[in-house]
Amino acid sequence: MLNATVAELSVALSARRVSSVELARLFLERIERLNATLNAFITVDGERTLDAARQADARRARREGGPLTGIPIAHKDIFCTRGLRTTCGSRMLENFISPYDAHVVERLASAGTVTLGKTNMDEFAMGSSNETSYFGPVRNAWNTARVPGGSSGGSAVAVAARMAPAATGTDTGGSIRQPAALTGICGLKPTYGLVSRYGMIAFASSLDQGGPLAKSAQDLALLLNAMAGFDRRDSTSLERAPEDYARMLDFDLDGLRIGVPAEFFGDGLDAMVRAGVEAALRWFVAQGARTVPIRLPNAGLALPVYYVLAPAEASSNLSRYDGVRYGYRAREYEDLMDMYVRSRTEGFGEEVKRRILVGTYVLSHGYYDAYYLQAQKLRRLIAEDFSAAYRDCDVILGPTTPTTAFALGSKLDDPVQMYLNDIYTIPAPLAGLPALSIPCGFDGQGLPIGLHLTGNYFSEAQLLGVAHRYQQASDWHLRLPPELP
């Protein structure tokens, strides 16, 4: 059962081969056993989980509910959960209990999923290694001396180590796809606007998007079916007819045009990662897909553009943490200004403060045009590159990350080296496009390699179909980390 996909667990629940309470107990025990080593969860409330599982079993007994009723899942600790602590990986929210549920949490609960707990993450989702969490780093299940990626590192490791069948995450510049790649699982960032940001603690609002992490593309589709949907409480939520994201899982690969951008296979790409990705491409070609060489000439600007726009939006979003209405307040202060400064200086960690400083600088008087406006203009050029490419291809294929999981602590002294991990994942969110990562092999040290597929707007069903077909012919996504305690 620990290794079963959500789709398989759903069948087992329907056939009454297992109950939701039994599943909840199984995963809670697994969390209990592994979390001291992996640190994937910040908060677990077993009683609350079992209560929800009992309710799910009751729903199933009444022949109510749907495919996800009774499925245990983990939520990234960026999603507000009423009555269950939501920290966002920060001292600032160490004791924060949200008065309401995020839309994603609400939707998954009404679909009948059972929350196992809240997963560890980089503080305010700012990081690519999960080392910026106030609650300590998450360790990679494949090698505990390696990082799991970030910022949804806790969610990724929870799935990789079989502490949860699936988990929610958020992606701003790669925070779902990069950790999925580094931990050998699957992760999808939907088209901007499909998943409501209500109750999802804000980092960079024009980029932030929630999405699922799971073992298979099919599971991603099942979860996205529950997560996506219009919500009037998010001003950028899209009003679209509901769709079944699993409807194209038997997608015919014959004639599929796969765009391969030279920019994603240049210097800095590890040879083993390249080999894994190229082997996957050859498999698609053998099924009748066609390779189309494409250019994304401005892709090299995506990193600096992102590190202007995301910190700018973050500096504005995080101004709400003032120690007045909620969150951390310093113990001692002299006056109102001193209370703000001390509460924020003590409540935020180093990376968050760095991004607030960068964002404040690029938005400050005299620099706005040179940085913020320039970055917004380049964002358009990057988006237009994609539009031009999609005239000639259906999906764009490349590596998710330049290397496999790196050693804990190895990039902490140089923020730019850390940021370079997201070089292939940043362009898609700048354009608002959907993209996913699925496992496509292992390097010489047994660490997972991620295959990155970017689709055109609202092409999630096709992307998931392409990924599912690959997974029907491979078992990379079903491999287990060796020697877990």
Place this chain on the structure above:
Amino acid sequence: MSLSKDEVDRIARLARLAVRPDESLAVIERLNRVLGMIETMRAVDTRQVEPMAHALDVVQRLRTDEVTETDQRGLFQAVAPAVERDLYLVPKVIE
């Protein structure tokens, strides 16, 4: 372009943050590395390009101007650091 200690202190004040003297050197050095990386985008000629503020070209949704929220003061103030008689407490602002 490289920021000096005074410039970093000025930005920190704007952001309501303080840089501790013992961390100052490392903070400035790392901040300047990030700004150095960002600098590379400034050379591109974008005079003919419209800025893109949002991923999708959609019109802002409007709603009718009516009250939709109920009073949940107790619920929301339950998570506040300091509250008295339904008011958020802050240090004295007006002498």
